[in-house]
Structures are given as structure tokens and as C-alpha cells.
Amino acid sequence: xxxxxxxxxxxxxxxxxxxxxxxxxxxxxxxxxxxxxxxxxxxxxxxxxxxxxxxxxxxxxxxxxxxxxxxxxxxxxxxxxxxxxxxxxxxxxxxxxxxxxxxxxxxxxxxxxxxxxxxxxxxxxxxxxxxxxxxxxxxxxxxxxxxxxxxxxxxxxxxxxxxxxxxxxxxxxxxxxxxxxxxxxxxxxxxxxxxxxxxxxxxxxxxxxxxxxxxxxxxxxxxxxxxxxxxxxxxxxxxxxxxxxxxxxxxxxxxxxxxxxxxxxxxxxxxxxxxxxxxxxxxxxxxxxxxxxxxxxxxxxx
Amino acid sequence: xxxxxxxxxxxxxxxxxxxxxxxxxxxxxxxxxxxxxxxxxxxxxxxxxxxxxxxxxxxxxxxxxxxxxxxxxxxxxxxxxxxxxxxxxxxxxxxxxxxxxxxxxxxxxxxxxxxxxxxxxxxxxxxxxxxxxxxxxxxxxxxxxxxxxxxxxxxxxxxxxxxxxxxxxxxxxxxxxxxxxxxxxxxxxxxxxxxxxxxxxxxxxxxxxxxxxxxxxxxxxxxxxxxxxxxxxxxxxxxxxxxxxxxxxxxxxxxxxxxxxxxxxxxxxx
Numbered sequence: 001x002x003x004x005x006x007x008x009x010x011x012x013x014x015x016x017x018x019x020x021x022x023x024x025x026x027x028x029x030x031x032x033x034x035x036x037x038x039x040x041x042x043x044x045x046x047x048x049x050x051x052x053x054x055x056x057x058x059x060x061x062x063x064x065x066x067x068x069x070x071x072x073x074x075x076x077x078x079x080x081x082x083x084x085x086x087x088x089x090x091x092x093x094x095x096x097x098x099x100x101x102x103x104x105x106x107x108x109x110x111x112x113x114x115x116x117x118x119x120x121x122x123x124x125x126x127x128x129x130x131x132x133x134x135x136x137x138x139x140x141x142x143x144x145x146x147x148x149x150x151x152x153x154x155x156x157x158x159x160x161x162x163x164x165x166x167x168x169x170x171x172x173x174x175x176x177x178x179x180x181x182x183x184x185x186x187x188x189x190x191x192x193x194x195x196x197x198x199x200x201x202x203x204x205x206x207x208x209x210x211x212x213x214x215x216x217x218x219x220x221x222x223x224x225x226x227x228x229x230x231x232x233x234x235x236x237x238x239x240x241x242x243x244x245x246x247x248x249x250x251x252x253x254x255x256x257x258x259x260x261x262x263x264x265x266x267x268x269x270x271x272x273x274x275x276x277x278x279x280x281x282x283x284x285x286x287x288x289x290x291x292x293x294x295x296x297x298x299x300x301x302x
Numbered sequence: 303x304x305x306x307x308x309x310x311x312x313x314x315x316x317x318x319x320x321x322x323x324x325x326x327x328x329x330x331x332x333x334x335x336x337x338x339x340x341x342x343x344x345x346x347x348x349x350x351x352x353x354x355x356x357x358x359x360x361x362x363x364x365x366x367x368x369x370x371x372x373x374x375x376x377x378x379x380x381x382x383x384x385x386x387x388x389x390x391x392x393x394x395x396x397x398x399x400x401x402x403x404x405x406x407x408x409x410x411x412x413x414x415x416x417x418x419x420x421x422x423x424x425x426x427x428x429x430x431x432x433x434x435x436x437x438x439x440x441x442x443x444x445x446x447x448x449x450x451x452x453x454x455x456x457x458x459x460x461x462x463x464x465x466x467x468x469x470x471x472x473x474x475x476x477x478x479x480x481x482x483x484x485x486x487x488x489x490x491x492x493x494x495x496x497x498x499x500x501x502x503x504x505x506x507x508x509x510x511x512x513x514x515x516x517x518x519x520x521x522x523x524x525x526x527x528x529x530x531x532x533x534x535x536x537x538x539x540x541x542x543x544x545x546x547x548x549x550x551x552x553x554x555x556x557x558x559x560x561x562x563x564x565x566x567x568x569x570x571x572x
Contacts, residue, residue: 018570050572057409058402058571074409085406091399093321100320107313108407110305148403 006034006155006187007069007082009055014064016050016211024050025211027064032189032204034155037182039202039219040191043298047211048191049087052160056085068156080109084149085158086142094134098125098144101133102151109152119147124173138165146174156187163197175201195294209298222293227286228261228269234278235259241276242269258282310408310417317400318391318425327387328429331380336436339376343444364450367457373441374453374461378524380433381472382497384426388476389493391418393486402571411567415481415559419474426473430465464524464544471551472520478558484566513542516554522547 009032016025025047032038042048053059055066057073068076068083076082092101102116120129123143128136136144142165149157157178163171178201182188192198195205205222207214215222232238239251242261249263261269266285273280286292318324346363363369392415395401408414438458445453476493483489497517505512512518522542542550 053570053572056406058405060568060570076409079409080407087402088399091402093317093394093398093400095321097320100316104313104316104320105403105407107309107316108305108404110309 004155005185008033009189010067012065014054014066015062017062023211028213030206030216032187034187035182035185036203037178037188037201038204039198040189040206041195042208044193046208049160052158080152082154083156083158084154086145086149086162087160092133095132097130097132099129105148106151111151115151119150122150123147139170142166159190161191196291207297214297228266229258229284229286230280231258231282232278232280238273238278241272310413311421314417314421323390327383331383331429332433332436335376335379335433336440338379339373339437340440340444342373347448364448367451370451370453371457374437377434377437377465378468380429381469381520384429384469384472385476385493388422388473389480389489391422392477392480393484393489396484397486405571412563415563418477422473422477423470426469427466430469434462434465468520468524474555478555481562481567482558519547519550523551
């Protein structure tokens with residue numbers, strides 16, 4: 001793994017209209033920085049794959065630009081050494097072995113055939129390398145797609161839904177691999193339709209819905225405040241105490257009998273309960289708050 | 303940009319060498335052309351066909367050097383398989399979506415097309431050599447029981463040279479057809495219907511037109527006019543000179559490739 005700084009990826013006012021006037025991406029702009037893992041998030045069909053394919057010169061933008069290191073992909077002097085991409089798990093000839101697939105791509109990229117064995121080892125497929133791809137599971141295909149992306153030891157990785165089909169162990173492995181890649185200075189752009197899958201992996205997020213940017217920034221900037229969950233037998237007395245604290249405070253009963261409080265920290269809720277003499281049976285913060293925000297941001301209104 | 307042309311051709315060769323289709327179709331081509339040659343010897347052999355309807359052989363064909371040349375020329379019947387190999391080389395990239403990784407490694411798409419054509423020219427030539435070897439062996443063995451004109455080195459060399467050039471061109475044509483019609487089934491059906499139906503009928507009805515079609519041009523390139531005369535009813539007057547046939551085939555491949563690189567190969571890969 002190289003320690004060189006990866007390229008910056010820039011999407012500027014990108015628009016893609018497919019035939020029959022289907023607008024897949026609309027005036028989309030965002031920047032992906034080296035040294036960080038950027039999650040490219042949105043529901044299925046929101047335009048993530050189209051955007052990535054524009055970045056990689058496979059789809060021609062209708063308007064705007066998608067640039068790697070300031071250039072369109074097809075103008076890069078050494079595309080495979082600059083960007084490694086894993087787009088989907090289906091682009092393999094079923095009769096070929098994994099090793100031979102990699103050797104085909106290595107040759108086209110001007111790389112020695114020995115790289116095939118090196119990347120097979122990097123993704124843990126050494127033992128299956130000589131098996132024909134018709135026998136490969138979805139998870140193995142995902143690993144092979146990643147191995148293909150790694151062939152040129154690129155400064156940037158662009159991965160489309162790489163966690164699909166991976167078992168929990170595989171996802172954990174992918175997470176630590178991508179983190180290490182970014183820590184070494186690489187640029188990592190990884191798409192997903194589920195934030196929860198990526199929450200522990202990404203530094204930055206770019207969220208799109210229906211082809212348009214919803215939010216871009218650091219993962220922590222997504223969080224709009226803590227969500228506190230509590231249970232109390234003195235609920236009737238406690239809630240007015242909490243709501244009195246400010247106009248931004250909300251409390252909702254949930255079907256499981258707990259109360260969800262927004263606008264106050266857990267410490268503040270605990271203090272108010274204590275000083276009000278209310279008994280608490282549970283006081284915790286919501287762990288999937290980000291997922292909730294993500295769902296709110298990308299909720300379809302169609 | 304990106305890797306040198308030599309690396310692209312090497313990559314294309316690995317694609318071919320790591321799947322079975324080339325080996326299978328080459329074997330079929332050798333068997334097919336050898337059977338054709340053997341059959342031509344047997345139907346011309348005195349005595350063997352007597353009694354069959356319409357087979358009154360007034361001449362002793364096997365005594366004619368040009369007939370022996372035509373028998374060797376059956377190596378050219380491997381051309382249909384070579385055409386299909388070229389078609390499949392390009393269309394299987396779209397069928398299995400390996401075109402994605404191909405274009406990621408080589409974003410200048412025209413370079414992929416040129417590399418494939420270069421490699422398949424070589425493969426076409428290679429198939430010509432093994433098909434010719436099979437035909438030569440079969441012909442030699444089939445001729446053993448009969449009196450016949452000798453197989454001259456000169457005739458063998460000219461047929462081999464013609465087959466090498468003709469099949470190399472046919473493979474290039476196949477790649478260009480596959481890049482123009484990227485749906486594999488549609489491309490194969492189109493190629494077969496064209497060769498076996500459209501071109502055969504046109505050549506039969508209008509030999510003067512037939513010489514300008516790929517099959518007629520192939521015959522001209524291989525300079526085996528007699529074979530065409532026997533099977534398609536072409537007279538010698540309706541066959542282009544060899545260099546004319548070569549140019550016509552190159553023109554077809556070039557035009558198809560040029561159209562493809564401005565249409566099908568420019569399309570979004572989704």
C-alpha cells in the first residue's frame with residue numbers, strides 16, 4: 001500500500017439525462033478529499049451509480065463535470081494507477097478463473113502478471129484464485145471486484161456498494177481496510193444505500209436523493225443533536241419539566257413504552273429528573289440516530 | 303495514453319486464451335474444412351459416384367491440377383468460424399459486462415477495438431494454418447487410392463498464403479461486426495443469415511454484385527476462383543483480383559469499425 005496522497009475527486013454541476021428524458025443526476029456538486037473515507041449515500045435509484053460511472057468515463061455527462069485530480073478520467077495518463085474502481089459484482093466472464101481475470105486487466109494496464117497474485121492475497125482470495133468465476137458467491141465476487149480495483153495500487157478507490165453480499169466478518173474486514181487506506185493518505189469514495197452499514201467507516205458523507213444533493217459534510221455535522229431515550233414511572237410529572245426547558249425540546253412516547261427526547265443531552269435530562277425527584281428506569285442515547293436522520297433526509301415525497 | 307499497444311494486445315490474448323471458445327471453434331473449423339476437402343475428392347473419384355442421379359462425370363477431375371488446388375482451397379471454408387470468433391470476441395464483453403473493466407483500464411475505447419482487430423488478424427491466420435494442415439492431410443490420404451494430378455508445392459503455397467490473408471481479414475471483419483451489433487445473439491444470427499442466405503442467394507442471382515460482397519471478396523483474396531465457380535456459379539470474370547478482394551474486405555471492416563466507434567462504442571456503459 002502506497003503512502004502517497006491520493007487525488008481529489010470533484011463533481012461539479014453534474015447532470016445526466018438518459019434517453020427518454022430520465023434525469024438520473026441533477027446539478028450535483030461535491031468534493032472528495034484524500035486521507036478520508038467519504039460515504040456516498042442515497043436510496044436505491046438515487047443516482048449514485050450514474051455519478052460514479054460519470055467519474056470513471058463510462059457514462060458521458062449531459063452537463064457539468066466529474067474530475068479526478070482535475071481531469072476527466074479518460075484524460076488521465078495512468079488511469080489504473082490513479083483510480084481503482086469496483087462498480088458491480090457482475091462484470092466477470094464466468095468461464096475465466098479469478099486469477100486469469102486479474103491477469104487480463106493487469107496486462108491492459110501495463111502491469112506485471114504477478115500483481116494478480118498480490119491483490120488476490122490482499123483480499124483473501126488466494127485459495128480460490130484458480131477457481132472459475134461461475135462458482136463464485138456474491139461475497140467472493142465483491143472481493144474480486146475490490147482486488148481488480150487494487151491492481152494498479154491507485155491513490156483513489158471508488159467502490160459502488162462494496163458491502164453488498166459480504167458477511168459481517170467481510171464487512172468488518174472491508175471497514176478496517178478502507179480506514180487503513182485513508183490513513184495512508186488515499187482517497188476513498190464508497191457508495192451505500194444504508195448509512196448504518198457505513199457509519200463506523202466514513203469520515204465524510206455526501207447524501208443524494210433523486211439525483212440531487214441533500215447534504216455534504218463531515219459525518220458529525222449530520223448529527224443535529226442528541227436523542228435521548230428514557231423510561232420513568234413518573235413520566236407524567238417528568239415530561240412537563242423537560243418541555244419547560246426550551247422551545248426546541250420535544251418528547252414522544254414510543255410503542256415500546258419509552259420516551260424519545262430531542263433537544264436535551266442525556267446529562268441534562270438526568271439532572272432535571274434528579275432535581276424533580278422523578279425515578280428513572282432507563283436513560284440512554286439513541287445509537288441509530290444517524291440512520292434516522294439519513295432516512296428523514298432521503299425520504300421520498302414522490 | 304495508458305498502456306502501450308503491445309500490452310493491450312497481450313490483454314486481448316489472455317482474454318482469448320483463458321476461455322474455451324477459440325479452441326472449440328478452431329477444432330470445429332479444422333474438422334469442417336477437412337471433411338469438405340475429403341468430400342470433394344470422393345465425389346470426383348471415378349467409379350465411386352456412378353449410379354447416383356445427375357453425377358455423370360465426363361472428365362477425370364482428379365487429373366486436373368486446378369481441381370486439386372480447389373480441393374486444397376477448402377481450407378477457406380474455415381472462414382465462417384473465424385468470422386464468428388471475431389464477432390464473439392467483441393460481443394462477449396458486452397454480454398458478460400467485462401466491457402466495464404476493459405474500458406476502465408483503457409478509457410480510449412478505439413484502442414480496444416484496434417487491439418482486438420490486431421490480435422484476431424493473427425488468430426485468423428493461425429486458424430488458416432491449422433485448417434490448411436488438416437485439409438492437406440485429408441486430401442493426401444483421400445487421394446491415395448486414385449490416379450490424380452500431383453499436389454504441387456506451388457499450389458499448396460498459394461492456397462496457404464491465400465487462406466492466411468483471407469481468414470485474417472475475415473476475423474477482423476468479425477470484430478468490426480461485433481462492435482457494431484453488440485448484442486451477441488443478434489450479431490451471430492446476423493452474420494450467419496448473411497453468409498448462408500443473403501450472400502449465397504445474391505451471388506447466385508447476380509454474380510457481378512456478389513464479387514463485391516464479403517464472401518466474394520474473400521474468395522478473390524484467397525484467389526481460389528475455381529471453388530467459387532463450383533459452389534456458387536461465379537464465372538472467372540466475376541471475381542476481383544486478389545488485391546481487390548483484400549481491399550474490399552479491409553474496406554468493410556474499416557467502415558464497420560468507424561461507424562461502431564462513433565455509435566455503439568460511444569454509448570454509456572451502464
